[in-house]
Every structure is written in structure tokens, then in C-alpha cells.
Amino acid sequence: MSLLPFCEWLAGTSGSIALHESLYMYPLVESSHVLTLCLFVGMSVIWDLRLLGIVLPNVAMSDMSRRIWPLMLIGFILMSISGVLLFYAIPVRSYQSIWFRAKVIMLVAAGLNAWTFHRTVYRTVDTWDTGRPPRRARRAAIASLALWAGIIVAGRMIAYNWFDCDLPQRPFITWAAGCTEKG
Amino acid sequence: MAALDVFQAIEASGVSTAIRESPWAFAVIESIHLLALSLMGGAVLLVDLRILGIGLTARPVRELAGETERWMTTALVVLIVTGIGLFLSEAVKCFYSTPFWVKMTTLSLATIFTYTLRRGVVRKTGTDVGTTTRLVAVVSMALWFTVGAAGRWIGFSG
Numbered sequence: 650m651s652l653l654p655f656c657e658w659l660a661g662t663s664g665s666i667a668l669h670e671s672l673y674m675y676p677l678v679e680s681s682h683v684l685t686l687c688l689f690v691g692m693s694v695i696w697d698l699r700l701l702g703i704v705l706p707n708v709a710m711s712d713m714s715r716r717i718w719p720l721m722l723i724g725f726i727l728m729s730i731s732g733v734l735l736f737y738a739i740p741v742r743s744y745q746s747i748w749f750r751a752k753v754i755m756l757v758a759a760g761l762n763a764w765t766f767h768r769t770v771y772r773t774v775d776t777w778d779t780g781r782p783p784r785r786a787r788r789a790a791i792a793s794l795a796l797w798a799g800i801i802v803a804g805r806m807i808a809y810n811w812f813d814c815d816l817p818q819r820p821f822i823t824w825a826a827g828c829t830e831k832g
Numbered sequence: 833m834a835a836l837d838v839f840q841a842i843e844a845s846g847v848s849t850a851i852r853e854s855p856w857a858f859a860v861i862e863s864i865h866l867l868a869l870s871l872m873g874g875a876v877l878l879v880d881l882r883i884l885g886i887g888l889t890a891r892p893v894r895e896l897a898g899e900t901e902r903w904m905t906t907a908l909v910v911l912i913v914t915g916i917g918l919f920l921s922e923a924v925k926c927f928y929s930t931p932f933w934v935k936m937t938t939l940s941l942a943t944i945f946t947y948t949l950r951r952g953v954v955r956k957t958g959t960d961v962g963t964t965t966r967l968v969a970v971v972s973m974a975l976w977f978t979v980g981a982a983g984r985w986i987g988f989s990g
Contacts, residue, residue, distance in 0.1 A: 680981055683866070687980070694870060694874045712890065720881070
């Protein structure tokens with residue numbers, strides 16, 4: 650199943666063209682996306698470092714959950730809105746970007762990691778609320794830190810055209826980016 | 833020697849040329865710059881938002897500030913080192929860029945403010961937060977926001 654026809658249709662809509670060609674809106678959306686990193690990833694990093702027992706060891710995990718998680722959620726919503734708008738402005742090139750694809754895969758992995766954490770080890774938080782989190786929790790924190798770092802790097806790399814379909818590419822890249830004969 | 837000559841000499845230097853001519857260097861340095869930005873943002877926001885009553889409000893401000901200061905400082909050092917790398921590769925463009933000068937000005941102000949006034953105030957603040965402390969938090973966030981926004985805008989201009 651290819652989403653290319655959908656992306657091509659999206660690229661032809663007037664909103665997508667307007668955003669893509671706008672002098673200020675696109676840079677503003679882009680800047681919002683980048684600066685919201687401070688809120689979302691910044692708070693996530695604090696959360697993960699707390700799970701590793703490195704910072705704020707005196708703050709209970711349930712307190713982190715009540716007080717920091719809402720901030721992460723707000724950050725995530727803002728990042729998602731600006732991220733969707735960025736994709737909307739440049740759908741076809743993004744869809745055929747190996748960096749964008751890597752980013753989406755890592756986003757899904759980060760989501761699964763967080764979901765698994767909450768479904769399993771976090772259920773027993775009462776027993777380690779103020780102490781050192783169990784090994785599974787620390788493993789989830791390391792996975793989260795690595796994934797978000799990867800997501801940031803892959804996201805930044807989307808801007809570069811090294812692996813674009815309109816340049817000569819190795820077969821693996823052509824396959825991974827889903828390039829077609831027309832580009 | 834005029835300022836522009838200095839910037840031209842920087843751009844002609846070996847390190848500068850090496851970064852510019854490498855297909856990957858700028859992108860890699862930029863990515864590290866962004867990773868450090870996230871950490872710096874988290875460390876600053878945790879304390880400033882707490883002062884304004886958002887986040888870990890049950891904890892004393894000095895505890896949060898003390899716990900996160902080394903992370904903030906590490907991130908700031910990484911940001912400055914990678915920032916110098918980015919600047920070296922396009923010094924002349926920076927010379928003509930208004931956002932670059934806005935960023936350098938607010939960066940100096942924000943750094944001095946953070947390590948003098950803000951540090952002094954947060955170290956003295958427990959769970960009770962006064963108006964001066966709130967003002968310090970607002971100024972801190974406004975300054976760092978301007979640094980970040982102007983920084984992003986260097987890439988859009990010129």
C-alpha cells in the first residue's frame with residue numbers, strides 16, 4: 650500500500666501550497682516545532698533522568714506523573730500540530746524522505762515504549778515511588794532517551810537532500826524512500 | 833582592521849573551510865546543537881515554570897535549581913561549542929544577519945542574567961515565591977526564548 654497518491658493529492662490542495670510558499674507562516678511553524686522541543690523533549694529528558702535515579706531523587710514518581718506529565722502532554726500536542734502542518738506543507742518530499750520514515754518508525758517505537766512502561770512496570774510504582782526505580786523502568790528510560798535523540802536528529806536531517814528521489818541513489822535508498830520512476 | 837575583515841578571515845580559515853566543504857559536518861553539528869537545546873530548555877523550564885506555579889510546586893525552588901544546574905551548564909557549554917562551529921562555517925553570512933546579532937546580544941544577557949541574578953534568587957527561594965522571583969523567571973524565559981527564536985531565524989535569512 651502506498652500513500653503516495655494521497656500525498657500527491659495533499660500537495661495540490663490550496664492550503665498546502667499556501668503554507669509551502671508563504672514567506673512567514675512556514676518559518677513560524679518550523680520555529681514553533683523546534684522551540685517546543687524545549688518543553689516536550691526537555692521535560693521528557695527530566696522524566697527519564699528521574700527514572701534513572703540521576704536527577705530529583707527526592708521527588709516521588711507519582712508526583713512527576715501528576716506534575717510533569719501534563720507538561721509533556723501539552724508539549725506533545727504542540728509538536729504534533731506543528732509537525733502535521735510541516736508535513737502538510739511538503740507532503741510528497743517528506744513521504745519519500747528516508748529521514749522522515751526513520752522518524753515515524755522511531756516515534757511509533759517511542760510510543761510503544763511509553764505505553765509498555767505504563768502498562769507494566771509503572772503499575773507497581775507504589776513500591777518504588779521514592780526509591781530507585783527497578784531495572785525495567787531504567788531500561789525504558791534509556792530507550793526513551795535514545796529514541797527521542799534519534800527522532801530529533803532524523804527530523805533535522807529531513808531538510809537535507811542527500812537521499813532525495815530526484816538525485817541518483819543506490820538501490821537500497823530508492824527502495825527505502827519509496828522512489829518511483831517519475832521521481 | 834574592520835569587523836568585516838575579521839569575519840572574512842574567520843570564514844577563510846582552515847576549520848571554517850573544512851566544515852563548509854564537508855557534506856555532513858554542518859548537519860551533524862546542528863543536530864548536536866538541537867539535542868543540547870532540548871536539555872537546556874528542560875532544565876531552564878523546570879525551574880522557571882515551577883516559580884510561576886506550574887510543575888513540581890511542592891518542591892522548594894532551590895532544590896530543583898540545584899538538581900538541574902549542572903545539566904543546564906553542560907547543555908549550555910555544548911550549545912556554545914557547537915554554535916561556534918556553525919558560526920565558523922558561515923561567518924560572513926552571520927555578519928550581515930540581523931537575527932545573528934540579536935541572538936549574540938540576548939545570549940550574552942541571558943547567560944550573565946542566569947549565572948548572577950537568577951542563580952542568586954533561586955538559591956534563596958524555597959516553597960514561598962515572591963514577586964521578584966516571579967519576575968526573574970519571566971525575564972529568564974523571555975531572554976532564552978529570544979535566543980532560540982533568533983537562532984532559528986539565522987537559518988531562514990540570507
